[in-house]
Amino acid sequence: xxxxxxxxxxxxxNEHYPRVKRYFRSRVPEPDxxxxxxxxxxxxxxxxxxxxxxxKAYLMGIAHKLLLKYIDRRRPSVGFDSELHSIxxxxxxxxxxxxxxxRLVSALASLPVNHEDxxxxxxxxxxxxxxxxxxxxxxxxxVKRYMASAKQALAExxxxxxxxxxxxxxRQLVEAYRSS
Amino acid sequence: MIIGRVSTRNPVVALEDxxxxxxxxxxxxxxxxxxxxxxxxxxxxxxxxxxGVVCRARDTKLNRIVALKLYPRFDDESIELETLRxxxxxxxxxHPNVVRIYDHDRGTVEAGEARxxxxxxxxxxxxxxxxxxxxxxxxxxxxxxxxxxVAAGDGLAAAHEAGLIHRDFKxxxxxxxxxxxxxxxxxxxxxxxxxxxxxxxxxxxxAHQVMVSARFTRPGLAPGTPEYMAPxxxxxxxxxxxxxxxxxxxxxxxxxxxLPSENDAASESLGRGDPASQLPTRLRSALQRGLALTPxxxxxxxxxxxxxxxxxxxxxxxxxxxxALVSFVAILVGAxxxxxxxxxxxxxxxxxxxxxxxxxxxxxxxxxxxTWHYDTVVIWASxxxxxxxxxxxxxxxxxxxxxxxxxxxxxxxxxxxxxxAKNLVREGARGVRVVRTSNGHEFSSEFVIASEKHGKITYAxxxxxxxxxxSGDYQYLGADNVVxxxxxxxxxxxxxxxxSPDLRQASCTSQCRVRCPSPNSSDDCIERRCTSERVDVxxxxxxxxxxxxxxxxxxxxxxxxDSLRTAVDEDDKGRRWCTKAAETLPGHWMLWTGATVTELxxxxxxxxxxxxxxxxxERMHGQTTSVGAWVVxxxxxxWVRWALVGWDPAFGVGATGIPLVAHRRxxxx
Numbered sequence: 001x002x003x004x005x006x007x008x009x010x011x012x013x014n015e016h017y018p019r020v021k022r023y024f025r026s027r028v029p030e031p032d033x034x035x036x037x038x039x040x041x042x043x044x045x046x047x048x049x050x051x052x053x054x055x056k057a058y059l060m061g062i063a064h065k066l067l068l069k070y071i072d073r074r075r076p077s078v079g080f081d082s083e084l085h086s087i088x089x090x091x092x093x094x095x096x097x098x099x100x101x102x103r104l105v106s107a108l109a110s111l112p113v114n115h116e117d118x119x120x121x122x123x124x125x126x127x128x129x130x131x132x133x134x135x136x137x138x139x140x141x142x143v144k145r146y147m148a149s150a151k152q153a154l155a156e157x158x159x160x161x162x163x164x165x166x167x168x169x170x171r172q173l174v175e176a177y178r179s180s
Numbered sequence: 181m182i183i184g185r186v187s188t189r190n191p192v193v194a195l196e197d198x199x200x201x202x203x204x205x206x207x208x209x210x211x212x213x214x215x216x217x218x219x220x221x222x223x224x225x226x227x228x229x230x231x232g233v234v235c236r237a238r239d240t241k242l243n244r245i246v247a248l249k250l251y252p253r254f255d256d257e258s259i260e261l262e263t264l265r266x267x268x269x270x271x272x273x274x275h276p277n278v279v280r281i282y283d284h285d286r287g288t289v290e291a292g293e294a295r296x297x298x299x300x301x302x303x304x305x306x307x308x309x310x311x312x313x314x315x316x317x318x319x320x321x322x323x324x325x326x327x328x329x330v331a332a333g334d335g336l337a338a339a340h341e342a343g344l345i346h347r348d349f350k351x352x353x354x355x356x357x358x359x360x361x362x363x364x365x366x367x368x369x370x371x372x373x374x375x376x377x378x379x380x381x382x383x384x385x386x387a388h389q390v391m392v393s394a395r396f397t398r399p400g401l402a403p404g405t406p407e408y409m410a411p412x413x414x415x416x417x418x419x420x421x422x423x424x425x426x427x428x429x430x431x432x433x434x435x436x437x438x439l440p441s442e443n444d445a446a447s448e449s450l451g452r453g454d455p456a457s458q459l460p461t462r463l464r465s466a467l468q469r470g471l472a473l474t475p476x477x478x479x480x481x482x483x484x485x486x487x488x489x490x491x492x493x494x495x496x497x498x499x500x501x502x503x504a505l506v507s508f509v510a511i512l513v514g515a516x517x518x519x520x521x522x523x524x525x526x527x528x529x530x531x532x533x534x535x536x537x538x539x540x541x542x543x544x545x546x547x548x549x550x551t552w553h554y555d556t557v558v559i560w561a562s563x564x565x566x567x568x569x570x571x572x573x574x575x576x577x578x579x580x581x582x583x584x585x586x587x588x589x590x591x592x593x594x595x596x597x598x599x600x601a602k603n604l605v606r607e608g609a610r611g612v613r614v615v616r617t618s619n620g621h622e623f624s625s626e627f628v629i630a631s632e633k634h635g636k637i638t639y640a641x642x643x644x645x646x647x648x649x650x651s652g653d654y655q656y657l658g659a660d661n662v663v664x665x666x667x668x669x670x671x672x673x674x675x676x677x678x679x680s681p682d683l684r685q686a687s688c689t690s691q692c693r694v695r696c697p698s699p700n701s702s703d704d705c706i707e708r709r710c711t712s713e714r715v716d717v718x719x720x721x722x723x724x725x726x727x728x729x730x731x732x733x734x735x736x737x738x739x740x741x742d743s744l745r746t747a748v749d750e751d752d753k754g755r756r757w758c759t760k761a762a763e764t765l766p767g768h769w770m771l772w773t774g775a776t777v778t779e780l781x782x783x784x785x786x787x788x789x790x791x792x793x794x795x796x797x798e799r800m801h802g803q804t805t806s807v808g809a810w811v812v813x814x815x816x817x818x819w820v821r822w823a824l825v826g827w828d829p830a831f832g833v834g835a836t837g838i839p840l841v842a843h844r845r846x847x848x849x
Contacts, residue, residue, distance in 0.1 A: 001208075001209060001210055005210070006210040006211065009205065009208055009210045010205050010210055010211060010292060013201050013204050013205050013208075014201045014205075014292075017197060017200055017201040017204060018193075018197040018201070021196070021197065021200055025228075030226065030227040030228070031224070031225060031226045031227060034200060034224065034225045037200065038200075038203075038204055038207070041204055042204075045208070
């Protein structure tokens with residue numbers, strides 16, 4: 001590998017690893033979360049970069065698919081449906097969740113995977129609605145519905161009407177997620 | 181990349197990202213793997229806690245795999261010194277149930293172009309999973325879960341003795357390796373203080389001022405894991421007692437499947453559907469005490485809680501009668517104390533765990549390694565008097581794992597006097613932990629032996645090893661709920677003299693276990709009676725409230741002597757055993773009926789029994805049955821008044837349902 005290629009690879013890994021590691025840490029127990037993050041990066045690096053319009057969304061799309069595969073392997077006797085099922089049972093333990101700075105993050109854990117992903121990809125990872133839709137292979141309208149559902153769950157946790165879930169509170173949530 | 185001290189908001193996350201990214205770069209061959217202090221080559225990430233990151237690494241100096249805990253450097257020197265001091269204290273602690281610390285110091289993580297100052301602790305790498313994952317792997321018996329918890333508790337207690345507090349005990353910090361050895365990890369290093377970034381980016385410590393939202397509804401934040409933390413620990417006053425609370429919480433969760441609520445911790449009666457209601461009373465009470473909201477309400481030391489749990493563990497093995505036993509009806513015969521040669525033995529004191537402060541005692545566990553040969557003899561059998569005196573021959577192989585953690589495998593080599601079976605059956609190895617007591621080295625274990633003739637049989641052995649001799653007692657749990665109890669004796673070579681069914685040749689502890697019909701009463705017997713002045717246990721005292729009565733005894737109290745005589749007359753083989761029982765029964769007996777004790781003289785003629793109350797002169801009559809059990813009839817009646825099983829001891833029930841225990845005193849001349 002040439003020096004230039006090494007530098008490019010290193011730069012790409014350093015840029016994307018924290019995001020994808022964070023994504024899996026909140027969904028997959030240790031140490032599997034690290035393996036999944038590594039696998040997502042590997043798949044990403046194997047792709048033709050000239051065909052990737054939005055690297056961030058593309059990578060998160062890979063991560064989303066790997067997550068669904070991981071969950072499906074863990075519960076072979078039941079067909080996993082990301083529209084219906086949450087992954088609360090596969091998460092890190094209640095005790096680990098409890099040390100998160102903001103326990104409201106755990107409110108998302110009870111939602112179906114797609115709803116949680118849509119919320120976090122948009123608010124925490126900064127993807128636009130369209131980018132989230134592309135990542136998840138859904139329509140923008142569906143993504144909006146997912147996000148509304150997630151906001152509703154958070155608002156209930158806070159004890160306020162969902163339309164009153166302020167941007168400040170949403171940002172706090174995002175910060176808590178990013179620090180996990 | 182970042183050079184020097186990590187300056188992002190969460191330095192632990194930044195450290196994790198730096199290491200994880202560089203590992204991936206190395207896997208692509210685009211750069212070197214991250215290293216620590218030019219010595220530890222990081223192989224992969226294993227996890228992350230509130231204060232540090234855990235990696236698997238290779239110690240290139242000693243060429244071994246280690247677990248490496250990395251803490252970003254603090255600007256507050258006092259915190260660093262405290263962390264290193266605690267690591268040093270932990271490194272001096274050698275205990276089979278505590279992870280071994282190899283090294284600790286300040287260092288530097290080199291991850292690509294980044295140089296990150298850190299503290300590192302190098303420790304034993306445990307190839308296994310934590311307790312919660314172990315529980316989820318497959319269904320575990322309560323005994324297995326208790327054993328794992330007690331082992332973890334032993335490690336925690338040893339740390340307390342060394343002046344260390346864990347501060348974050350929970351199932352995720354109990355590792356079980358692939359040979360089922362249990363070790364406590366992640367001791368309280370760098371805990372007790374929350375760490376934040378000051379405005380100028382320095383990493384400073386601050387004693388936490390707020391409390392966490394926890395199981396007992398305290399709002400706020402705190403280090404440690406709130407779900408398992410004691411109230412005073414949430415207030416910043418962690419102690420060994422708060423570790424006890426955490427242990428009890430983890431134990432409760434492991435045994436019931438859910439964390440204890442405030443209701444669970446206080447309630448004496450639980451709803452029928454509550455999993456905790458399935459716990460034995462003694463176990464539940466012990467854990468509830470450990471869950472007391474104040475240190476004053478808990479045990480003075482964790483060791484006391486562990487003793488209770490060990491008692492429960494023994495309880496499962498030492499029950500003498502269970503449901504649906506084939507039991508004999510026995511007539512209680514008063515007899516005097518059995519006199520004869522007494523085997524002098526050292527005083528038996530409550531079992532002491534191996535002391536961390538006395539390494540030579542721990543090392544001598546190695547003396548148990550190798551092959552032991554011993555014989556067993558049945559003292560009491562629930563199904564037939566014919567098993568009284570039956571012998572078995574065994575080989576026990578002991579292999580040392582580490583310190584007093586051993587592997588034991590059992591093989592039964594034969595039955596009967598000097599009869600060695602051609603077909604040997606073997607049981608797989610069991611991990612055991614040897615403890616040092618005043619009697620020598622001891623351990624207890626269950627073994628399942630597969631036999632073509634009898635199927636799977638469970639043996640629960642209690643061994644004492646001293647001076648190249650092995651002794652102890654055992655329970656055999658066979659098919660159809662048959663239970664036998666007996667004693668064992670042997671050494672490094674097969675015994676050459678036959679072991680007689682004389683309980684007096686067994687240790688005080690073994691006598692208590694065989695004579696006392698419930699684990700509570702046997703523990704009480706051991707504690708009160710096995711002193712340096714006392715070597716014989718003639719009786720166990722009144723039957724305890726939790727004594728289980730043989731179902732057959734219950735059936736026989738509803739029978740008549742006429743029917744029993746008929747059964748005996750029609751069964752030649754049964755008559756033989758009836759006669760045999762009659763030969764053994766005459767003498768002076770003590771009968772405990774609840775709290776009342778009656779001394780009886782028993783005389784036997786054929787299978788007919790005559791009993792005389794030594795105090796009142798009252799005469800009673802009775803019968804032995806075709807399997808040698810005893811009944812005594814109501815006065816002026818043919819209906820059974822008492823039904824008992826066994827020859828010293830004997831267990832049974834009265835017609836009113838009151839449990840009975842009988843012990844011989846002396847043979848009639």
